Amino acid sequence: MENDFYELLREAIRKSGKSQAEIFRQTGVQQASISRFVNEGQGLSASNAIKITNFLGGRVHFPDIGPTAPIIRRPGPNAPAEFVEGEELPTVPVYGVTGAGTAAELFSGTPETLIQVLPQYNLPGVVALCVDGDSMEPTIKRGSYVGVVPFTGDISEGGIYLVHMPPFGRVIKRIRMGAGGAIELHSDNEVYKPIPLSYDGYEKVILGKVAWIWQLC
Structure with missing residues (x-):
């Protein structure tokens, strides 16, 4: 299609x-x-x-x-995809690009565009980023938008997050707990190996959680 x-x-x-x-x-x-x-x-x-x-x-x-129309869905494996269609839909600002393979630092201070979402996806504090990279495929395709909500300080095992990786920039990764309680950043594309993340100060490195994925069908 x-x-x-x-x-x-x-x-x-x-x-x-x-x-x-x-x-x-x-x-x-x-x-x-x-x-x-x-x-x-x-x-x-x-x-x-x-x-x-x-x-x-x-x-x-x-x-x-x-x-x-474009489709939107939550990142869970069995989450249904819904067409983004209807009258007077709410809009979410798009703040640049984030990486999903090599980190990308292109998060701008003002929105570069707006995308429409269904009302139930217009969450408090949500912003959108365009994903540039293939490491989260097939879950998140290159060129898709992800809706990111502020990080609350609690990590969900297997959740997808926006992570700041100095000095490179921001990437979208799945977080899993490794041996001994260590934090690892995982890609859904098996070509990419897990990246260890220091537990000390992790709350300053994890910037937000991916709440939904918006892409062309």
């Missing part, structure tokens, strides 16, 4: 009546990338596709199955 989505997104851009300059002004996606995508089917990352989809109203029509 992902390839079908991109084809339909190209068609939606063509039929929207929006100029590439207007899309750039509203989304920040470079006109060169938009042009290559529309004309050649190239040059558009998943995160930029999400931005344009959101700008176009968050919906692209699939002829065979009807309208579709």
Whole structure:
């Protein structure tokens, strides 16, 4: 369905009546990338596709199955995925990019865009970050948004957290307890090995907990 989505997104851009300059002004996606995508089917990352989809109203029509929208779900293994659709949905600010493989320090001081969420996912203090990396795949795909809520000081075994790793930056990792009560940062992609985290001062390193995942279906 992902390839079908991109084809339909190209068609939606063509039929929207929006100029590439207007899309750039509203989304920040470079006109060169938009042009290559529309004309050649190239040059558009998943995160930029999400931005344009959101700008176009968050919906692209699939002829065979009807309208579709981005999906949102909690990070648990059996959590149901729900389409982000409805009238006057709340918005969550997106504060840049976070890593999921190599750490990324691109957390900006002001929101770069907004994404719509279902009301039950508009949690107190929640902000969104775009994930750049594949170490949390298949749970969190590259280009997905994660909703992060402030860390309360209590670690949930197996929970996914936003972690600050000086001097590199912020990453999204699953936290597990190792031998002797040690804390380890785990990736869902088995290519990446666990990273030990010092127990001393961990509450200053763990910045928030991932409450939901928002991505293209």
